[in-house]
Amino acid sequence: MKKKSLPRLMLITNQARANAPLQEIVEKAATAGGCMVQLREKALSGKNLFELAKELRKITEPHDTPLLINERLDIALAAHADGLHLPETGLSIETTRKFMPNGLIGKSVHSLQGAWDAEIAGADYVLFGHIFPTASKPNDAKPRGLAELESLCQAVQIPVFAVGGITPERTKACLNAGAYGVAAIGALMQIEHLESTLQSFHQVLEL
Template identity: 40%
Template sequence: MRERLVETLRLHLVTDSALCGERGVLAVVEAAVAGGVSCVQLREKQLETRAFVERARALKAWLAPRGVPLIINDRVDVALASGADGVHVGQSDMAPADVRRLMPGALIGLSVESLAQLEAAEAAPVDYYGVSPVFSTATKADAAPALGLAGLAAIRARTARPLVAIGGIHAGNAAAVLAAGADGLAVVSALCAAADPAAAARLLSARMG
């Protein structure tokens, strides 16, 4: 079970529609999955609900036959309406226990930005943690201070749950992040801003061993 989950979480694309640009989120997702992305998190902080649901459905329709799960950032309503596989919540989003009640079978991820947050979350019904930011990043304006590889390793030492590292991760540091204890990597810029997201995903996959 955990093996299967870790495999699913291995290379996680978190979308950023501004970085995806004119080619659109779906085109970037298609290319990134072709290059080896194992899980897609749709994150939309500006989109109105109806458009968000439509985008989630388009992604789900494309991802489902390929066996790649779709996770929705924050919005349980969008996840329910689109038939997504899971929800990723931050510390200010819906509490994991509430998400679990509304989506009993969903994959639930929670962002933790410190050891204290990790410890507070261990009793909550969470399937994996997004550990962030490992390195400093320009993608998320409200990000906490970078944890560094040592901070990631300290979190690794305190939980048996799968860890997906995020924040400033690219092909050049992927192996070091895994060595520090991450089960999977989540990337935004390294794929969404790539001229060739398929090639960028292949390179990342290759560096993950």
């Protein structure tokens, strides 16, 4: 998938913060369009994660919504996902590419060096954060902020997604810093506000 067709909004799942089944949330997001979905449920067993991945794939595929699996290459392959999102340490991009030559491969990074390494290794995009305070990482170091985001965006040629405390109201600042797109967790896990939140994201991202 080339940059020109890469959605600029990424929904990252988190069952613990969702107030409805993930299947319902992903259905609404896929129907609205303009996003991709990263299945990231580290608390699930491999079997349950695989079953959920298959269900989400059935939902996303008719809408041409890219589905990425976090870290688990075996499940990404078995569920026929569109790609894999890698943590900063672990399976390499080069190894992943051997199994998913046409897949979308992204990587979480927390430094300029990490972004450079990911770009050289052939990542399709990097996810950088956390940019703002976030409930997903309450005990982490202070947010990296917009200045670091801007420096990183200027240093690489591949798309950079900002993550961490992302809301529609904060998205424009990330784009102004050079981000290609944004990734959201908490903002997209409340189903009663999901439609309006997606519309707000789309307006800022001009989707």
